[in-house]
Amino acid sequence: MSNLQELDTYFTENRETHLEELKEFLRIPSISALSEHKADMQKAADWLKDSLTTAGIEKVEVLPTKGHPVVYGEWMHAKGKPTILFYGHYDVQPVDPLNLWETEPFDPQIRENKLFARGASDDKGQVFMHIKAVEAWMKTTGSLPVNMKFIIEGEEEIGSPSLEAFIEENKEKLASDIIVISDTGMQAKGKPAVCYGLRGLAGVQIDVKGAKGDLHSGLYGGSVQNAIHALVQVLDSFRAENGKILVDGFYDSVLEATEEEKEAYKALNVDEEAIKKELQVPALFGEEGYSHLERTWTRPTLEINGVFGGFSGEGIKTVLPNEAGAKITCRLVPNQEPDEIVQLLKAHIDKNTLPGVTISVTEFDKGKPFLTPFDHPAIQAAGASYEKVYNVPTAYIRGGGSIPIVAAFDDILQVPVILMGFGLAEENFHAPNEHFHLENFDQGLRVIGDYYESIAGFKPDELKK
Structure with missing residues (x-):
């Protein structure tokens, strides 16, 4: 049986246990914007410390900042192999208006194979998947195919005011070959996407x-x-x-988009007429000579x-x-x-x-804007892992929005950033009835597990920007 088959078996056999553990995490009302939840922020950080330790990550610490704490851990025993730094956040948005929630925001419920709770998609569910992917490798093989570091913060939803200084002060601790972030989305249901740039x-x-x-x-x-x-x-x-x-x-x-990028965007076959209908506008508008995707991603x-x-x-x-x-x-x-x-x-x-x-x-x-080269091997490897699990071509996209801390990672640590998201735009993150499609939880675990092994196939020098 291959490593990936063993991972698949492990995820299948432990699915219910993992979902119950995720529910524990989601029950913690770690709302960074509200001072009355300061104790809950610490509780969520401590929960992550225990979860990472149980998974097999070493030197796990809850480190203070000027605001809410950062959780750090590492496993560095894959000699000669690349080091992945995973970034995520454990804080969540406020839940108002409460009357629009069908069930309590911090009482996780599964309906129609969707997990409903504040933070289910953004970003606790996606953080949890990486922890469980590590655990699966450790439980099935006793080791990881790559070196791993985790940095999970508690202030993303308020603009990460303490994190840039933390990164600057801990550059040696955070030194890595690539940074992986799962806090973005797929192109659509059943259509995975790797985001390689943000405005x-x-x-x-x-x-x-x-x-x-x-x-x-x-x-x-x-x-x-x-x-x-x-x-x-x-x-x-x-x-x-x-x-x-x-x-x-x-x-x-x-920096103009390359012809290769433009061709990739055309291949996505975005229906601009459908966009107009959805938005209820008579026409789309923007800079002449550019498509809707180019206007929103590259201009x-x-x-x-x-x-x-x-x-x-x-x-x-x-x-x-x-x-x-x-x-x-x-x-x-x-x-x-x-x-x-x-x-x-x-x-x-x-x-x-x-x-x-x-x-x-x-x-x-x-x-600052951020861009990892479209053809970077770590980007292409992410796409290959998605395709192996979802059995459809991966879309390579840019995001029209901004995540300033991504650019800070890029600028300070000078390593490629790979955005591997599993959320869907329809999942109401930041809104009432936030949820996470469990089909993407299940498939995402396997994508992540495969990606770790794929990155192990590169020499660290091959992953430089």
Whole structure:
């Protein structure tokens, strides 16, 4: 019997036990955003310590940070073999609105082969799978095919404020050949995907200040600048009618998608008509010359997220508003630097400010984009492991969103990051009735087990970026 057949037997025979253990983990209300759950955060970290130790991971520690603790462990006895650093998080989102949950969020229930609970998909279920894959290798063969390190944090859902400093301070402890993260999703049900890139983020707030207060439009209209008109002038100057961003220098550093990537996206056969129907919009819109996937995965954006100012109550109020504002975010692609983009935005705003007002810009969220080369052997090996288990071709995708800590791993540790997710977009993570499809729990365990063995077939030098 091969190693993988033994793993399959182990997962089958222990499925119910594993699900009960996962339910224990999910019962802990480890909500990082709420201070009243501080003790629960510690409880979840301690639970992970025990689980990793039971699985066979050594030197397991619960390490303090300025916020919630990090759980670390390692197994380093595969001489000459690559080292995988697995990253995940044990914190979860708040559960509001509670009345929309069909069952209690921290009382895990299985219905229609789906496990319902807060954290089931994001990210406790996916973290647990890697622990059980390690356990399966240890129980069936007595060792792992690769060296393994685990870092599991408790602040991902609040932006990982303590983790970047922790990584910087522990670079030697975290040294590895690749980083594996299971906190993303598949392309669709039954369609696995490896995500090899994410967009970055730069956000600002624009505040426009005019006269000392709101003015009567009959007494001052036409003679004093209206703060909302001045704001609209700036906002309209950001983009052309065809979707092109008009900020000088905005595209200068953009790394274009390769022809191979573009062909891979075409092969996914995304139905743009179905997207329009689902979103109930008459047309999709974006930068000319690019498909929907290219626009959302490989091109930068500038979006107005909110506008405020003036009178918006019932009826009409004849005033010249003295203040107005807007919130702007830009999704960034590889080679774009958030700090540089913010400076370009400031220069553009200054250039387009009308007389009679002053404009201030406040910087908010920032995160660098991330990209592991499409043809990297660790990426391709992940795809092969998915295909072996799911028996369908793996999609190689980028994500349109941002996970800033991924870019921090990439930047600080300088090793490839592989995003192997098993969630589905329909699983309500961050919303009521979050759940995890157990078919992906079952198949995902086997994919992970196979992937560890696949990576063992490479020399560490072959996995360098």
